[in-house]
Amino acid sequence: MEEKLKKIMSQILGVPESEIMPTSSPDDIASWDSLQHMNLVLAIEQGFNVKFDAEEIIQLLSFEIIIETLKEKIG
Amino acid sequence: MHINNYTSADLQSYLDTADVSNNPVLNIAILRNITVEGLTPYLRYLAIQMGFRASISYGGFDNVLQDAIGNDDLLNHNTDCIMIFTKLETLSPKLANGFAQLDSSDVEEEKNLVKNYIVSTLQGIRSKTNAVINWQGFELPVYPAFGVIDHTNSDMQVGAINELNDFLKAKLRDVKNGFFIDINVCRSIIGYNRFYDNRYWHIGKAPYTLDALREIANDNFKVFRALKGKNKKCLILDCDNTLWGGILGEDGINGIRIGPNYPGSAYLEFQQEILSLYHRGIIIALCSKNNEPDVWDVIDNHPHMLIKRNHISIAMINWEDKASNIKQIASTLNIGLDSIVFVDDNEFEINLVKEFLPNVETIHLPKGASTDYRQMLASSGLFDSLAFTNEDKIRSQLYKAEITRKEDQGKFTGDIESYYKTLNMVACLSSANAAVTPRVAQLTQKTNQFNLTTKRYSESDIEAFINSGNADVIFVELEDRFGNMGIVGCSIISYREDFAEIDTFLLSCRVIGRGLEKVLLSRCIELAKNRNLAKVIGSYIKTSKNGQVADFYVNNGFIIESGDNDQETRFFYETKNGVPPMPSYYKEINFECFKK
Numbered sequence: 001m002e003e004k005l006k007k008i009m010s011q012i013l014g015v016p017e018s019e020i021m022p023t024s025s026p027d028d029i030a031s032w033d034s035l036q037h038m039n040l041v042l043a044i045e046q047g048f049n050v051k052f053d054a055e056e057i058i059q060l061l062s063f064e065i066i067i068e069t070l071k072e073k074i075g
Numbered sequence: 076m077h078i079n080n081y082t083s084a085d086l087q088s089y090l091d092t093a094d095v096s097n098n099p100v101l102n103i104a105i106l107r108n109i110t111v112e113g114l115t116p117y118l119r120y121l122a123i124q125m126g127f128r129a130s131i132s133y134g135g136f137d138n139v140l141q142d143a144i145g146n147d148d149l150l151n152h153n154t155d156c157i158m159i160f161t162k163l164e165t166l167s168p169k170l171a172n173g174f175a176q177l178d179s180s181d182v183e184e185e186k187n188l189v190k191n192y193i194v195s196t197l198q199g200i201r202s203k204t205n206a207v208i209n210w211q212g213f214e215l216p217v218y219p220a221f222g223v224i225d226h227t228n229s230d231m232q233v234g235a236i237n238e239l240n241d242f243l244k245a246k247l248r249d250v251k252n253g254f255f256i257d258i259n260v261c262r263s264i265i266g267y268n269r270f271y272d273n274r275y276w277h278i279g280k281a282p283y284t285l286d287a288l289r290e291i292a293n294d295n296f297k298v299f300r301a302l303k304g305k306n307k308k309c310l311i312l313d314c315d316n317t318l319w320g321g322i323l324g325e326d327g328i329n330g331i332r333i334g335p336n337y338p339g340s341a342y343l344e345f346q347q348e349i350l351s352l353y354h355r356g357i358i359i360a361l362c363s364k365n366n367e368p369d370v371w372d373v374i375d376n377h378p379h380m381l382i383k384r385n386h387i388s389i390a391m392i393n394w395e396d397k398a399s400n401i402k403q404i405a406s407t408l409n410i411g412l413d414s415i416v417f418v419d420d421n422e423f424e425i426n427l428v429k430e431f432l433p434n435v436e437t438i439h440l441p442k443g444a445s446t447d448y449r450q451m452l453a454s455s456g457l458f459d460s461l462a463f464t465n466e467d468k469i470r471s472q473l474y475k476a477e478i479t480r481k482e483d484q485g486k487f488t489g490d491i492e493s494y495y496k497t498l499n500m501v502a503c504l505s506s507a508n509a510a511v512t513p514r515v516a517q518l519t520q521k522t523n524q525f526n527l528t529t530k531r532y533s534e535s536d537i538e539a540f541i542n543s544g545n546a547d548v549i550f551v552e553l554e555d556r557f558g559n560m561g562i563v564g565c566s567i568i569s570y571r572e573d574f575a576e577i578d579t580f581l582l583s584c585r586v587i588g589r590g591l592e593k594v595l596l597s598r599c600i601e602l603a604k605n606r607n608l609a610k611v612i613g614s615y616i617k618t619s620k621n622g623q624v625a626d627f628y629v630n631n632g633f634i635i636e637s638g639d640n641d642q643e644t645r646f647f648y649e650t651k652n653g654v655p656p657m658p659s660y661y662k663e664i665n666f667e668c669f670k671k
Contacts, residue, residue, distance in 0.1 A: 011084040012084055014087075034279060035110075035279075038110075038113070039087075042284075046083055046285070052274075054274040057274060058278060
């Protein structure tokens with residue numbers, strides 16, 4: 001799951017996978033603005049076949065939070 | 076890979092690695108009152124598919140009118156295409172969300188606000204650019220203000236939105252090069268429940284899902300593709316399990332499936348779609364591994380065949396490989412391989428053509444899916460063009476006559492000029508007016524081979540030349556003993572202070588090789604001389620397709636003026652040398668005799 005998420009983040013945000021850390025967030029990845037956040041969320045939903053609700057979407061603001069939320073969804 | 080099969084992450088990776096540095100740019104400007112930035116990857120992908128590189132600029136959020144009037148960075152002479160999104164929820168929340176509260180005068184007032192907004196926006200845009208405008212129409216509510224009776228009563232919400240859409244369509248027709256993109260159609264293809272993302276509508280005013288954005292991009296590109304002359308001209312069809320079910324060689328004429336009931340009905344429906352394309356001016360050809368007389372027996376004598384002999388411009392029915400046959404069809408019709416769509420049920424044949432003729436577009440009809448064949452052909456959007464002209468109506472006959480002409484020429488033993496004389500050619504040269512701008516624009520958009528500068532113009536561009544007062548747009552019609560070929564060439568001459576410049580000079584590929592270029596060029600020089608201009612400048616702008624006209628000006632008495640770079644060479648002709656004589660092998664050459 002971690003590897004797959006890293007790949008998607010790298011593809012959408014345009015940063016190498018090696019630069020994506022558990023704490024990576026819009027604060028340290030410059031391209032991660034609100035538009036890219038939307039692209040990222042939609043790509044993750046596609047990639048993992050899950051759906052977030054609006055509340056969740058606005059909180060998915062770091063690699064580890066996304067992983068935690070995905071784990072809750074997929075189990 | 077088809078665009079529908081990419082995940083958004085993989086599409087992004089594809090775009091990041093695609094080398095498009097040599098592709099010409101397609102400048103797309105997007106005016107919008109909602110967030111549609113998610114369109115970008117789809118637009119970029121579709122541009123690459125047609126050999127371009129998209130440069131996409133977004134206007135300010137909810138700044139449609141302001142951008143139309145004042146944003147010269149966004150809208151200027153470089154702009155190729157403009158996409159406009161005016162979602163009613165933002166443009167008129169009263170009509171979209173609060174309709175039930177309005178009385179009839181409120182409704183009128185709101186409708187007028189929207190109408191004025193449309194008119195002012197279009198005026199603003201046209202003061203800056205003649206670029207194509209794709210305005211996405213207003214979406215119809217599926218849960219309208221007054222519920223089920225709303226669909227019956229035209230004074231309710233659905234009626235009001237229909238009226239706005241009709242108004243928008245009328246204004247788009249008026250401005251020329253304006254197109255109504257029906258989002259409701261995109262929505263019905265994707266399905267209402269998969270079209271909207273209500274979460275992002277609330278979080279970021281982004282109403283559409285990725286599927287929706289992809290379909291909207293697809294529909295808009297049908298217009299862009301036609302604008303850039305990348306729409307297809309010719310449909311080449313396999314026969315067995317494509318035009319009919321079964322294998323003729325095994326099942327025989329009485330065993331193949333074609334007729335009003337299943338399974339033949341699926342093929343009948345598919346043939347109906349092909350016939351519609353035929354009547355839109357698409358050339359229909361056959362490429363089949365079969366015994367030729369058997370195929371013609373079916374076409375001529377099977378009671379349920381809709382496709383008849385007269386619909387087929389050329390047929391290659393033999394046991395040779397299909398790539399060679401398709402090449403033969405292209406050269407007989409004198410069209411580019413990239414104007415062709417090849418349809419076959421056999422994956423081997425499809426792959427062979429993809430391998431050897433990568434410029435040919437292919438549609439594979441999968442086994443067991445015959446009931447979807449019609450839709451697969453109809454949904455491609457590959458044949459869409461921006462106008463429907465008289466030439467389109469008769470195009471297939473024109474090509475058929477052209478093949479007869481070539482066969483006739485093959486039998487002729489004398490010299491070429493004596494042959495021309497037997498054709499009884501009559502040419503007519505006229506100045507373009509509003510009646511012919513669609514055809515003249517279409518010629519500039521579609522002509523690749525005998526085209527000196529390959530400048531693509533829209534109808535409004537052509538009108539701008541006509542109305543400028545310092546240019547002539549000349550077109551030529553041709554008729555011979557095989558039939559009337561309609562408008563087959565044009566030239567645009569711009570007049571400067573002391574010289575005339577031939578901006579555009581082209582002939583349809585159907586009439587290359589009969590001296591018509593000399594007729595047209597002589598007329599251009601005559602027009603310049605009539606204005607007492609000393610020089611006529613012509614230029615050749617090299618493309619991958621127009622090599623045959625590289626020496627055209629030199630062969631016709633022009634002298635090279637400059638040719639410093641590889642791309643463009645300029646030539647001049649001094650009018651004191653007189654107007655070159657018209658070719659003697661024409662029966663008649665007339666002027667301004669256009670009748671419509």
